[in-house]
Amino acid sequence: xxxxxxxxxxxxxxxxxxxxxxxxxxxxxxxxxxxxxxxxxxxxxxxxxxxxxxxxxxxxxxxxxxxxxxxxxxxxxxxxxxxxxxxxxxxxxxxxxxxxxxxxxxxxxxxxxxxxxxxxxxxxxxxxxxxxxxxxxxxxxxxxxxxxxxxxxxxxxxxxxxxxxxxxxxxxxxxxxxxxxxxxxxxxxxxxxxxxxxxxxxxxxxxxxxxxxxxxxxxxxxxxxxxxxxxxxxxxxxxxxxxxxxxxxxxxxxxxxxxxxxxxxxxxxxxxxxxxxxxxxxxxxxxxxxxxxxxxxxxxxxxxxxxxxxxxxxxxxxxxxxxxxxxxxxxxxxxxxxxxxxxxxxxxxxxxxxxxxxxxxxxxxxxxxxxxxxxxxxxxxxxxxxxxxxxxxxxxxxxxxxxxxxxxxxxxxxxxxxxxxxxxxxxxxxxxxxxxxxxxxxxxxxxxxxxxxxxxxxxxxxxxxxxxxxxxxxxxxxxxxxxxxxxxxxxxxxx
Numbered sequence: 001x002x003x004x005x006x007x008x009x010x011x012x013x014x015x016x017x018x019x020x021x022x023x024x025x026x027x028x029x030x031x032x033x034x035x036x037x038x039x040x041x042x043x044x045x046x047x048x049x050x051x052x053x054x055x056x057x058x059x060x061x062x063x064x065x066x067x068x069x070x071x072x073x074x075x076x077x078x079x080x081x082x083x084x085x086x087x088x089x090x091x092x093x094x095x096x097x098x099x100x101x102x103x104x105x106x107x108x109x110x111x112x113x114x115x116x117x118x119x120x121x122x123x124x125x126x127x128x129x130x131x132x133x134x135x136x137x138x139x140x141x142x143x144x145x146x147x148x149x150x151x152x153x154x155x156x157x158x159x160x161x162x163x164x165x166x167x168x169x170x171x172x173x174x175x176x177x178x179x180x181x182x183x184x185x186x187x188x189x190x191x192x193x194x195x196x197x198x199x200x201x202x203x204x205x206x207x208x209x210x211x212x213x214x215x216x217x218x219x220x221x222x223x224x225x226x227x228x229x230x231x232x233x234x235x236x237x238x239x240x241x242x243x244x245x246x247x248x249x250x251x252x253x254x255x256x257x258x259x260x261x262x263x264x265x266x267x268x269x270x271x272x273x274x275x276x277x278x279x280x281x282x283x284x285x286x287x288x289x290x291x292x293x294x295x296x297x298x299x300x301x302x303x304x305x306x307x308x309x310x311x312x313x314x315x316x317x318x319x320x321x322x323x324x325x326x327x328x329x330x331x332x333x334x335x336x337x338x339x340x341x342x343x344x345x346x347x348x349x350x351x352x353x354x355x356x357x358x359x360x361x362x363x364x365x366x367x368x369x370x371x372x373x374x375x376x377x378x379x380x381x382x383x384x385x386x387x388x389x390x391x392x393x394x395x396x397x398x399x400x401x402x403x404x405x406x407x408x409x410x411x412x413x414x415x416x417x418x419x420x421x422x423x424x425x426x427x428x429x430x431x432x433x434x435x436x437x438x439x440x441x442x443x444x445x446x447x448x449x450x451x452x453x454x455x456x457x458x459x460x461x462x463x464x465x466x467x468x469x470x471x472x473x474x475x476x477x478x479x480x481x482x483x484x485x486x487x488x489x490x491x492x493x494x495x
Contacts, residue, residue: 117411398423
């Protein structure tokens with residue numbers, strides 16, 4: 001039995017050495033009078049609460065392999081989970097994981113986020129759910145933006161107040177995430193409300209997806225129209241969560257079908273952090289460059305072929321001709337000289353391959369790399385790495401694409417859904433790579449040292465993760481040269 005500030009919990013041992021509690025409320029259900037508001041304290045309970053199964057997930061339409069689905073009656077969606085090793089006689093470093101999913105789908109209950117292997121490396125691991133889609137990131141006039149980020153702050157405060165009970169050190173917390181989870185990580189670094197709640201940050205595949213208030217308001221107007229309500233507090237509150245999920249899906253289809261909808265035609269992600277000047281005072285790249293988080297150690301990674309996954313699952317609009325490619329570049333704010341440079345570097349590549357390379361680098365690779373560099377130049381400590389593991393099987397090459405690094409760092413190569421990301425069952429080289437990546441995370445969370453040097457003014461070492469690792473000098477990366485004079489974030493320039 002574990003005594004927290006809200007009540008007592010009963011978890012379970014999943015092995016001789018790892019204990020887990022699941023579905024623990026860190027805030028009240030964000031519906032009814034709490035809907036579209038900042039998270040409010042979780043109600044206390046009497047007796048001993050059973051904490052042996054995951055809590056409900058946030059409203060969404062996605063159905064992910066091995067993960068629960070959202071049901072309209074589910075309301076207690078603000079819960080977290082804790083994996084902890086047997087007591088070690090000392091407080092252990094804490095890793096706080098934020099799941100990905102385009103700020104629209106996903107949950108902490110996905111099989112690839114099982115944290116038993118990471119906990120076995122000497123960490124107390126916390127995973128959590130937060131509001132997604134319109135509930136978490138939709139603009140509601142007169143009410144706070146970025147409610148999903150505020151949920152994460154509430155969960156981190158729970159960690160501060162309770163993690164010692166699980167053997168964790170509240171003064172040695174590392175936040176970590178991938179994709180929109182990584183976007184959340186760097187937003188937390190920029191937010192005053194999150195200051196002091198963590199010491200380090202790990203961000204894998206940070207998306208350039210930040211919106212102005214004006215852009216978020218335009219999205220709200222489209223969603224409200226699709227849901228048949230007014231774009232006001234009263235109107236949006238009348239729409240059920242399920243109605244707003246359905247309306248969001250409808251608007252995505254409309255943007256995909258409309259060639260004149262700009263950036264959203266190619267990648268119709270409707271929701272993301274809003275640079276509102278309050279909850280999020282500035283976009284993370286600007287904030288980190290100004291040194292607002294220089295006291296936070298940062299570990300950044302991105303995959304070398306991010307966008308091939310989105311193409312594989314039908315998440316990107318088709319671009320097949322040179323004319324299509326030129327139009328795409330204009331809509332995303334990519335200068336013509338960058339497009340020409342990609343053609344010169346890949347003279348035999350198809351238009352599709354050049355398109356996917358540009359999408360992956362513009363949306364993830366270049367943006368992630370700049371975050372590390374700007375943080376280092378502003379006086380912070382930043383480590384940079386790239387995931388390059390490829391596999392050739394009977395169905396062709398499985399690339400180093402988006403999400404493929406997650407099963408490796410979590411040590412979950414055999415999880416449901418991992419075989420698709422890996423391109424087949426893992427082999428011995430994959431398992432060895434997984435152990436190396438997990439050790440890097442554990443070392444960074446414990447001491448700030450992932451196993452290779454930080455970026456420095458005259459030295460830019462980058463770890464390349466593959467079946468045979470490498471350490472390269474970023475100064476020799478010719479692929480990034482065309483981007484040098486392109487201002488980021490692109491998303492704020494093209495909304």
